[in-house]
Amino acid sequence: MNEAVARAETPLEVRARGLYDAARLENFRRTDKLFAGLMATQWLASVVVALVVSPFAWEGRERVVHNHVWIALLLGGLISTLPILLAVNRPGELQTRVVIASAQMLWSGLLIHLTGGRIETHFHVFGSLAFIAFYRDWRILLPATLVVAGDHALRQFLWPESVFGLANPEWWRFLEHASWVIFIDYFLIVACLNGDQEMAAMARKRAEAEMLSEAERVKSSELDLAVRELQDSQDLVVRTEKLAAIGQLAASVGHELRNPLAAIRNSHTYLQRKLSSAPGGVAAVDPRMGQFLDIIDRELTASAKIIGDLLDFARERPPALAPCPLRPLVSEAISVVPVRPNVELVNEVPEKLPIPALDREQFRQVLVNLVQNASEAMPEGRQGKVVVRAVGGAAEPFLVTIADNGCGIPKEARERIFQPLFTTKVKGTGLGLAIVSNVIKRHQGSIRVESEVDQGTQFHIELPSSGSADGAGSEAAA
Amino acid sequence: MTRLLLVDDEPGLRMTLAANLELEGFEVIEAESAEKALALAESDGRFDVVLTDVRMPGMTGVELFRKLKPLRPGLPVILMTAFALEELVRSALDDGAYTVLSKPFDLVHAARLLERASKGPKVLIVDDCREEADAMADMAKQAGMSVVVAYNAPDAVAAVTGGVVVDVAVLDMVMPETTGAQLLDEIQRANRDVAFIGVSGQATEETMRTFANSGTSWFMRKPFAPNDLVRLIAKVRGTPAAKRLA
Numbered sequence: 176m177n178e179a180v181a182r183a184e185t186p187l188e189v190r191a192r193g194l195y196d197a198a199r200l201e202n203f204r205r206t207d208k209l210f211a212g213l214m215a216t217q218w219l220a221s222v223v224v225a226l227v228v229s230p231f232a233w234e235g236r237e238r239v240v241h242n243h244v245w246i247a248l249l250l251g252g253l254i255s256t257l258p259i260l261l262a263v264n265r266p267g268e269l270q271t272r273v274v275i276a277s278a279q280m281l282w283s284g285l286l287i288h289l290t291g292g293r294i295e296t297h298f299h300v301f302g303s304l305a306f307i308a309f310y311r312d313w314r315i316l317l318p319a320t321l322v323v324a325g326d327h328a329l330r331q332f333l334w335p336e337s338v339f340g341l342a343n344p345e346w347w348r349f350l351e352h353a354s355w356v357i358f359i360d361y362f363l364i365v366a367c368l369n370g371d372q373e374m375a376a377m378a379r380k381r382a383e384a385e386m387l388s389e390a391e392r393v394k395s396s397e398l399d400l401a402v403r404e405l406q407d408s409q410d411l412v413v414r415t416e417k418l419a420a421i422g423q424l425a426a427s428v429g430h431e432l433r434n435p436l437a438a439i440r441n442s443h444t445y446l447q448r449k450l451s452s453a454p455g456g457v458a459a460v461d462p463r464m465g466q467f468l469d470i471i472d473r474e475l476t477a478s479a480k481i482i483g484d485l486l487d488f489a490r491e492r493p494p495a496l497a498p499c500p501l502r503p504l505v506s507e508a509i510s511v512v513p514v515r516p517n518v519e520l521v522n523e524v525p526e527k528l529p530i531p532a533l534d535r536e537q538f539r540q541v542l543v544n545l546v547q548n549a550s551e552a553m554p555e556g557r558q559g560k561v562v563v564r565a566v567g568g569a570a571e572p573f574l575v576t577i578a579d580n581g582c583g584i585p586k587e588a589r590e591r592i593f594q595p596l597f598t599t600k601v602k603g604t605g606l607g608l609a610i611v612s613n614v615i616k617r618h619q620g621s622i623r624v625e626s627e628v629d630q631g632t633q634f635h636i637e638l639p640s641s642g643s644a645d646g647a648g649s650e651a652a653a
Numbered sequence: 654m655t656r657l658l659l660v661d662d663e664p665g666l667r668m669t670l671a672a673n674l675e676l677e678g679f680e681v682i683e684a685e686s687a688e689k690a691l692a693l694a695e696s697d698g699r700f701d702v703v704l705t706d707v708r709m710p711g712m713t714g715v716e717l718f719r720k721l722k723p724l725r726p727g728l729p730v731i732l733m734t735a736f737a738l739e740e741l742v743r744s745a746l747d748d749g750a751y752t753v754l755s756k757p758f759d760l761v762h763a764a765r766l767l768e769r770a771s772k773g774p775k776v777l778i779v780d781d782c783r784e785e786a787d788a789m790a791d792m793a794k795q796a797g798m799s800v801v802v803a804y805n806a807p808d809a810v811a812a813v814t815g816g817v818v819v820d821v822a823v824l825d826m827v828m829p830e831t832t833g834a835q836l837l838d839e840i841q842r843a844n845r846d847v848a849f850i851g852v853s854g855q856a857t858e859e860t861m862r863t864f865a866n867s868g869t870s871w872f873m874r875k876p877f878a879p880n881d882l883v884r885l886i887a888k889v890r891g892t893p894a895a896k897r898l899a
Contacts, residue, residue, distance in 0.1 A: 430735055430736045431735075433735030433736075433756045433757060434663050434665075434666055434735045434756060435665070436756075436757045437666050437670075437735070437756040437757035437758070438663065438665035438666040438669050438670075440757050440760075441666065441669030441670050441672070441673050441760065442665075442669045444669075444673050444760050445669060445672045445673050445676065448673075448676055449676075475757075479757055492739075497871070497872050497873060497874070498861055498872040498874065499865075499872065500858075500861055500862050500864075500865035502862075502865070503865040503866060526862065527862075529858060530858050530861050530862070535871070
């Protein structure tokens with residue numbers, strides 16, 4: 176029992192009920208409007224009947240404008256007015272139906288009276304009941320039945336000729352009429368209920384159909400989405416495979432180039448030494464010899480860096496974490512960065528900073544890349560300063576900042592600088608910051624950038640504090 | 654003059670490297686393959702140090718090292734490679750190869766390294782706890798390194814000054830009588846070229862910083878695996894000495 180009460184309606188039931196209610200309402204309104212028209216017609220008809228029939232039935236063959244005409248006009252109008260008003264202003268409402276049904280039965284009574292109790296006019300009663308059944312609301316038959324029975328009973332006793340055309344009908348005549356009415360009522364009620372059930376069933380079927388087609392639509396769009404996603408995944412796989420293949424190729428090329436580079440460098444070193452130690456030095460052979468030897472040196476360094484970047488990026492070695500004091504590491508990194516006359520590199524990492532767990536070589540490279548970038552970003556003519564600071568490391572994570580007063584990074588570039596192969600430099604692999612980002616990620620840290628064009632840039636590196644870092648032993652690279 | 658056996662299959666690289674090393678004062682004997690190098694070692698014999706490429710057709714440099722070990726125990730072998738043959742190289746280091754150089758490398762650094770290696774330097778292990786010191790010494794010996802052990806500071810200093818060539822000192826950072834930092838100072842005064850690895854279960858950060866300021870800031874936290882120590886020693890040996898901070 177509790178189950179039936181507690182069970183919530185399913186969406187199907189809700190929707191079916193909604194459709195059913197709407198259909199019912201529509202039917203009520205339609206039928207109300209139908210009756211409004213009928214009322215008006217009956218009114219007109221009653222006046223005509225009064226003019227034509229009534230005098231004949233009453234006074235023999237003399238036709239005069241009997242007061243029946245006035246009765247028809249006035250009483251008919253009275254009976255019809257409220258129903259018509261309600262049908263127009265409040266269609267579909269229960270009170271409208273009740274009023275209409277009652278008024279319709281009063282019309283039967285009036286018409287019977289106007290025709291002097293003529294038998295055939297009594298058929299109007301049954302016709303009206305049938306019309307009332309159009310509502311398919313069996314309850315309306317009750318007031319209708321009451322009105323017609325009451326009307327018959329009352330007039331039989333007060334004015335029998337008006338109903339039966341006889342002066343002395345049997346006392347039970349009204350009952351005979353009433354029982355016919357009840358007989359008809361029964362079948363009309365059944366018809367109403369059936370019709371109602373049919374409406375409910377149809378509403379349910381419609382609801383089912385609607386829900387089915389909606390489900391179909393949803394499935395179809397889900398399928399579309401899935402197909403699109405699959406397409407995207409496939410594209411991604413192809414792209415990733417391509418990148419992986421290119422990466423492997425690049426790494427292999429990088430490696431292959433190292434031997435030739437080493438050989439060239441060795442040759443250069445030898446030539447440089449021999450020529451320098453010759454009498455008159457290098458310039459004695461040719462004034463530009465020294466310059467060109469320098470060019471070889473520089474370009475070799477550049478080549479080695481490009482290959483180094485490429486291989487570092489491709490290699491993804493897990494960091495071998497060990498306690499590594501930061502201040503000396505920063506000094507070391509700074510000492511490696513090429514000097515620029517207008518740029519000052521400052522190590523402001525405190526002596527007493529807690530000691531982080533780092534892969535020394537990998538993090539050194541992070542610092543070198545960032546400091547060198549900062550140095551190179553200094554426009555000519557500006558007195559540049561690159562500062563490395565650090566705080567935290569005990570209770571909170573380490574926060575290492577590399578700040579410069581260089582040319583800054585515009586907003587559009589800022590979102591992309593950590594992506595591989597993205598560079599704003601004329602020459603450059605675009606891998607430096609990608610390597611930095613990878614190394615920091617593998618140290619369980621994070622990096623973000625703040626920058627103002629022409630003012631400067633700050634890179635903020637966050638690293639886990641010493642407390643949480645696992646420094647037990649130096650983990651061998653996998 | 655230090656006799657160096659140079660093994661590389663790439664003639665361009667081998668010849669130029671040999672020429673430069675000769676300018677640096679080495680006597681260089683070239684071999685174009687590991688097989689030839691092995692033959693030379695067996696017949697000629699007296700080399701002070703070997704510098705070999707790893708990836709070569711036929712026998713690799715690592716296999717060469719393994720074959721040389723029983724033949725000429727104590728002969729320092731330095732590997733050089735252009736390729737990231739991590740596993741291969743690491744296994745050689747675990748077996749006691751002196752260190753590995755990545756091509757292209759700085760010649761001056763290489764020359765210094767070769768000179769140092771040719772002297773057959775030892776690893777100095779200092780720990781006041783006997784078991785720990787011996788354990789570490791065993792790790793290094795297993796890999797074929799020559800080791801000298803000291804259980805206190807004075808012995809350690811004596812080991813360095815007594816004419817024994819030490820290039821790496823593994824120090825327990827917390828010891829009675831003297832702090833690791835003081836010992837470090839004393840050792841460095843005796844021999845500037847020693848690189849330090851600081852080891853401890855719970856060293857204070859102050860101590861670590863002092864170590865770091867010496868310019869060689871390698872640390873290991875106990876406990877560690879044998880391979881870790883051996884690999885770190887090889888790594889330290891291959892790293893150019895950082896500038897000493899004031």
